[in-house]
Amino acid sequence: MRNLLVGLLAAILCGGAAMAAPAVAPKTGEVPPGLLGKDRDGNVVDLAQHRGKIVVVTFWASWCGPCRKELPGLEALQQHAGDKLLKVIAVNVKDSTEDYRLMMRQMRGFTMAMTRDRDGKISEGYDVQAFPNLWIIDPRGKVAAHHVGYGEDSLDALVDEINGIIAAEQQRPHSHATAHEQRAHAGRPAELVRADAEEVGPERVERVMRRFPDALSG
Secondary structure (H helix, E strand, O other), X not given: OHXXXXXXXXXXXHHHHHOOOOOOOOOXXXXXXXXXXXXXXXXXXXXXXXXXXXXXXXXXXXXXXXXXXXXXXXXXXXXXXXXXXXXXEEEEEOOOHHHHHHHHHHOOOOOOEEEEEOOOHHHHOOOOOOOOEEEEEOOOOOEEEEEEOOOOOHHHHHHHHHHHHHHHHHHOOHHHOOHXXXXXHOOOOOOOOOOOHHHOOHHHHHHHHHHOHHHHOO
């Protein structure tokens, strides 16, 4: 009888664990989970390493057509903006080792950080339900915006949002900014990447696509 009661209690406890509250996506103004896996060199990628920068995090998968269109645009943005002000981090979610390695070979020239979420635990922290799933993190390490999907105007809209964050940050009193933030923004213009949309718009993305044609192949 005692063993039966113990067994029932264990079943209840296990059932309770299985029915734990689902993950909740970070809200605007909140600090999201920082650990985003390891890059291609085996280094841990942590949002805390990039305080003072704007960080764009996108969750993607090789089977996702819109993801394949988004990635070259983000790479063009990273190349144009440079690494001191902007960091793009692309987190691959649950691809097989074969598919992931193939994509890494196809994107071996990309300069943005590429990490891998083998079991989906990282994406769970962001409640990722669809791809591509993009997050903009401001220089203080807080969520500034979140977008799902990718369309023709997505890159231009992203540039506008980033420029808006920069403009807002430049209005902040320097006394409220960290030393890292002040160094990152010192001498920077109000506009991050463009006098016109073509700087990181279709023409630049097309150039990146020509360099990495297989990255967009179905």
